Amino acid sequence: MGISGLQPWEILYILQEAEQWVELNRSGAAKHDDRLAGLTIINAFFENSTRTLLSFEIAGKRLGADVVNMHAAQSSVKKGETLIDTAVTLNAMRADAIVIRHGSSGAVQLISEKVDCPCLNAGDGSHEHPTQALLDALTIKRRKGRVEGLTVTICGDVLHSRVARSNIFCLKQLGAEVRVVAPPSLRPAALDRFGVEIFSSFDDALPGSDVVMMLRLQNERMNGDFIPSAREYYHLYGLDERRLALAKPDALVMHPGPMNRGVEIASSVADNTERSAITEQVEMGVAVRMAALDILTRTARSVEGWT
Ligand code: NCD
Numbered sequence: 001m002g003i004s005g006l007q008p009w010e011i012l013y014i015l016q017e018a019e020q021w022v023e024l025n026r027s028g029a030a031k032h033d034d035r036l037a038g039l040t041i042i043n044a045f046f047e048n049s050t051r052t053l054l055s056f057e058i059a060g061k062r063l064g065a066d067v068v069n070m071h072a073a074q075s076s077v078k079k080g081e082t083l084i085d086t087a088v089t090l091n092a093m094r095a096d097a098i099v100i101r102h103g104s105s106g107a108v109q110l111i112s113e114k115v116d117c118p119c120l121n122a123g124d125g126s127h128e129h130p131t132q133a134l135l136d137a138l139t140i141k142r143r144k145g146r147v148e149g150l151t152v153t154i155c156g157d158v159l160h161s162r163v164a165r166s167n168i169f170c171l172k173q174l175g176a177e178v179r180v181v182a183p184p185s186l187r188p189a190a191l192d193r194f195g196v197e198i199f200s201s202f203d204d205a206l207p208g209s210d211v212v213m214m215l216r217l218q219n220e221r222m223n224g225d226f227i228p229s230a231r232e233y234y235h236l237y238g239l240d241e242r243r244l245a246l247a248k249p250d251a252l253v254m255h256p257g258p259m260n261r262g263v264e265i266a267s268s269v270a271d272n273t274e275r276s277a278i279t280e281q282v283e284m285g286v287a288v289r290m291a292a293l294d295i296l297t298r299t300a301r302s303v304e305g306w307t
Pocket of ligand 1: 129218257
């Protein structure tokens with residue numbers, strides 16, 4: 001249910017498969033491949049999403065699948081239905097794959113144990129967001145030619161970030177050096193066991209960085225005050241042009257979105273397309289999700305003896 005269970009070759013296989021979809025999407029011929037025709041994919045999103053939901057929907061449709069979206073706000077979840085009952089209901093509809101986003105860590109694992117089809121984790125609580133890490137790795141690989149040997153600095157609210165967690169696993173599996181910068185109040189207790197270099201000062205972490213990955217302050221997951229003020233946070237942990245100049249001259253700027261401009265990143269940095277790969281990350285998201293859906297349903301079909 002995350003990157004943590006994947007071997008480097010499995011990650012590289014998904015990235016390699018995604019490359020063909022980048023090219024196809026760019027050529028405008030994406031609808032010409034309908035290998036998922038006849039399959040039904042349910043996007044069960046119990047948490048808000050723009051990029052991830054849309055890109056999973058587009059990914060499924062580009063490969064010919066019938067894609068149905070379930071938004072928790074309009075579902076029986078709001079009427080008090082338990083997660084297990086919702087899972088059993090989804091299962092009865094006989095989907096070929098279910099893509100799940102949920103606010104609780106472990107919820108996707110729980111649902112996957114109750115349904116017969118493959119499940120894909122689109123973000124569970126502060127646990128993992130595997131397709132985000134894969135699209136980030138694909139973006140880095142395409143821009144820098146490799147991931148191995150690069151120094152990637154991740155800065156921000158690591159405590160609540162499933163993006164940080166999945167990226168740390170993925171980048172380390174692919175041989176990158178990972179630096180993590182976060183205020184002490186936004187660091188997970190076990191961070192020193194993740195095999196990363198931990199910094200309190202952003203300025204100290206930046207020299208030698210090939211990639212600077214910024215994280216959003218996940219206010220919706222915070223109980224109480226974790227930072228004195230957004231202004232002070234920006235002063236210490238925001239990425240502006242002065243700070244970016246401390247990294248390598250060609251350092252790549254990344255952010256999973258949605259961005260809080262002026263809180264974790266300056267607009268002048270985010271919108272500088274020579275340095276920032278933020279929109280490219282969104283583009284890679286569609287390709288990676290096409291690869292993930294294809295591989296997952298292909299595996300399930302071959303297990304069932306369909307192919
Ligand atoms: C991230 C998420 O939902 O975990 N966004 C995304 O999927 N693009 C990061 C965030 O919400 O800050």
